[in-house]
Amino acid sequence: MPLLIGAAVAVLGLVSVFVAVLGAVLPSSGPGEAACQPPSGQTVAGIPATYLTLYLKAGRRYGIGWHVLAAVGQAESDHGRGLEPGIRSGTNAAGAAGPMQFMPGTWAAFGVDGDRDGDKDVYDPADAIPGAARYLAHEGAPEKIRQALFRYNPSETYVDTVLRQARAYARAGKPNPGESVCDELDASSARSAQATSRVAVRVIAFVRAQLGKRYAWGGTGPDAFDCSGLTFAAYRTAGITIPRTSGEQWRRTPHVPQGHERPGDLVFFNSGPGTSTTNPGHVGLVIAPGKMIAAPRTGTVIQFQSYTRDTLLGFARPRRP
Numbered sequence: 001m002p003l004l005i006g007a008a009v010a011v012l013g014l015v016s017v018f019v020a021v022l023g024a025v026l027p028s029s030g031p032g033e034a035a036c037q038p039p040s041g042q043t044v045a046g047i048p049a050t051y052l053t054l055y056l057k058a059g060r061r062y063g064i065g066w067h068v069l070a071a072v073g074q075a076e077s078d079h080g081r082g083l084e085p086g087i088r089s090g091t092n093a094a095g096a097a098g099p100m101q102f103m104p105g106t107w108a109a110f111g112v113d114g115d116r117d118g119d120k121d122v123y124d125p126a127d128a129i130p131g132a133a134r135y136l137a138h139e140g141a142p143e144k145i146r147q148a149l150f151r152y153n154p155s156e157t158y159v160d161t162v163l164r165q166a167r168a169y170a171r172a173g174k175p176n177p178g179e180s181v182c183d184e185l186d187a188s189s190a191r192s193a194q195a196t197s198r199v200a201v202r203v204i205a206f207v208r209a210q211l212g213k214r215y216a217w218g219g220t221g222p223d224a225f226d227c228s229g230l231t232f233a234a235y236r237t238a239g240i241t242i243p244r245t246s247g248e249q250w251r252r253t254p255h256v257p258q259g260h261e262r263p264g265d266l267v268f269f270n271s272g273p274g275t276s277t278t279n280p281g282h283v284g285l286v287i288a289p290g291k292m293i294a295a296p297r298t299g300t301v302i303q304f305q306s307y308t309r310d311t312l313l314g315f316a317r318p319r320r321p
Contacts, residue, residue: 044070044172051079054129058114061308062133063288064141069133071165072149073125075158076101080125088123098122100132110135137291137306199320200264202238207231207285207293210302215295220244227283227295230302231266234285235318242318247279253316261286261315271311280313 044052047070055073059066073079077087080099086092087099096103102111102122111120112130121127132152139148149159207230216224221233228246235242243249250268261267265286272281284294284307292307 044169046079047074047169048079048081051125051129054114054125058130058133060289061130062137062290062306064133064136065166065170067166067169068136068141068145068149068162069129070169071162072132072136072152073099073129074165075153075162098128099125100128102128102131106135107131110138134306138304140304142288197264199235199238199240199318200262203231203234203264203285204287204293206234206237207287207302211293211304213302215298215300215302217298219295225295225302230293230295231283231285240318240320246281246283247275249283250280250313250316251278253318256315256317258312258314262317263287264317266316266318267292267307268313268316269307269309269311270313277313282311286315 047055051073052066052070055066055069058064059069070079077084077099080087084092086097086101091097092101094103097107100122107120107122110131111122112127112134113120114128114130115124115126119127120131122131136145136148136152139151141148146159146163149162150156153159210221210225210230214224215226217226218229219225220229225233228244228249231249232242232244243252246268249266253266256265263286267284267286268280269282269284270277270280275281282294282296284292284305286292286307287304290306290308292305293302294305295302296305
């Protein structure tokens, strides 16, 4: 069951960043290989087909390996089949609820309306599974999967059990090219891995090195940045000059269709006073599927965030002249 504990920020070197980028574009989180399995009426090692579909979907959305989410689901409720109190209604003795066993305060902060029915239902796996993925991503997964799992349930035995089960699920999953879900995941992973460039490695290394520095409007470093100042400075380290403001970056940088973004791309949002679809007020830098590093606003620091939100406008990929 996840606990609300603040995440510590660590700065990685260039080599570790390259490893992280490759790990981000491949559907994996920590141990073992990620694998794709068709959900249509089939299961992987006893995972119900409906749950497998949800693990795959949430994994793609938040950049967490499906096999890790499945291992958490197995540990917490046997994929919703457990008979213990709190899985389908009420709470267990510790106060946790639902198939992914959320504490009330954590669910209030990280609950997701996964099926878009207007309700964040902790007992509905369509909401609880993406909620778990969102929480793990917030706590550092996939790069720090052990840390994230420990904060989900502060027990080394629990972490070891989940990782061992995740490895088993990854080995059991077998791609089936005849299924569109697998085709889409495999093709997307291949495209992203092949496209990972030295530019992406450099800009991601730069923004990771700025984690924890304060937001300052108009800042371009070295001690403080605003959102577009951070992306401007990041690409400057890679030898590419992009415009200074988020609106100009959006208008003057080649756009990338949603679903084809990859680490190192810019991600834009129609948010903030005076912004529009042609003049976005916020920008971040993609580091993994569904995840970015950004300088949010006054009073905050540069941090990891999800870019899956209603104000998402689109993506752009700076190029050398």
